[in-house]
Amino acid sequence: MYTFTLFLSLWARILLPLLFPDAATAKEREITAPVVENIVVDQVTWSMNRRLSWEDFRGQPDEKNPHHALTAANLAVNANCKNQGFTYQVNCVFLPTESWTKNKKSQQLLEHEQLHFDLTEVHARLLRKELQNLNCANLKEKLNATVSRAFAKWKADQEAFDTASKHGVNAEKERQWAATIAQRLRALESYK
Template identity: 25%
Template sequence: MHYTGGTTIKLYMKRTFLIFLGLLLWLQGFAQDYNVLAYETDRKLTWQDFKGRPKPSDAHKGAEITVSIFLKIRDTSFWSGRVTYDAYAVAFKDESWVKPAYRENYSLQHEQLHFDIAHLYAETLEVKLNSLDSKTSKDEAEVEKILKNHLAEMQQFQNKYDRETNGGNNYKQQMRWARKISKALGILSTTVEV
C-alpha cells in the first residue's frame, strides 16, 4: 500500500491565547473540553483518535496528525518568584485524520512517531524553560519566544522525518527513524540515581 503521512504544527493567531490559557488551566480538563489528546508514555495512538477530515489539498496524503506543545506552570517560588513549567505534547483529535484505505498498523505507526517526536520536543522544552534564571522564567514574552522557536525547530524535525521516510513510503528509512526515536524515548525514561 502506498502511504503518505504527515503532521501539522498548530501555529496561528490564537497561539498566544492557547499558550497562556494552557498555563492557567489544568491540562486534563482542557483536553477533555477541546478534544485534545495529551501524550502518555504508556498509551499508543489508535485510529479512534483521528476524528478530523482531510482538506482537498491533502489529496496526496493518507493520514495526518496535528500536534503541538502546551505549557502549564508547575510552581512559582515564593522567595525568588522563579517559575517552573510542565510541557506536554498534545494531538488535536478533530484536526487529525485518516482516509479509510489507510487505516492499517503501518500508517498508524508512522503517525505515532510524529506524536513521539512532539513528546521529545516537549521534554526538551521543559528542561530548557526550567533552566532559565528567575527573572527570565517569569517573563511571559521571553517564554513565548522560546516556545515559538522550539515549535519551529520541532516542525523542521517533523518535516525532515517525513522527507527522509517519504511520508512513510520508504520502509527502510521508516524503520531507521523508528529505532532512532525509540532510542531517544528510552533515554528519557532512564532513571538516574543520585
C-alpha cells in the same frame, strides 16, 4: 503528515503579561490566563502505554490534500511565576478532531502517524529540559526565545522525518527514524 498549533493559552498566560507588565502588581507578578467558559479541548496526552488508533482520527479528511493522513499534535505549554517561584508544565497532545485519515485500514500508515506523535513527545521533553533553566528573574528575557526555538526545532524535525521517510513510503528510512525516536525518548526519560 503532521500539523502543529501553538495553544492560545501559551500566549495568554505567558507572553501577554510580559508584553504588558503593568497588568501585574509589582509585589506579585503572577502570570495567569483569563478564564474562558465552555471551551472543551478534545485531546489525547502522550503516553508510552497509550498508542494511537484510527478511532482517534476524527477530523474530516481534506480530499484536496495528497497525503493519506494528518496528525495534529501540539506542545501545550503552561507556565506560572508566582511569589518568585517559576513552575511550568509541557504536555505533548494529540488533537483528534483536527487529525484525519483517508485510510483506516493501513497499520503502516498508523505507525507513521504514531511516530509523528512520538517525535512531538521528544520535543516536549527537550522543552521541559530547557525550561528548567528559567526562573522568575530571567523569564521575561528568555521565555519567548526558548519557546520559539523549541517550536522551530520541532517543526524542522517533523519535516525532516516526512522528507526522509517520504511520508512513510520509504520503509528503511522509517525504521531508522523509529529507532532514533525511541533512543531519544530513552535518553530524555528524566524529562517526561
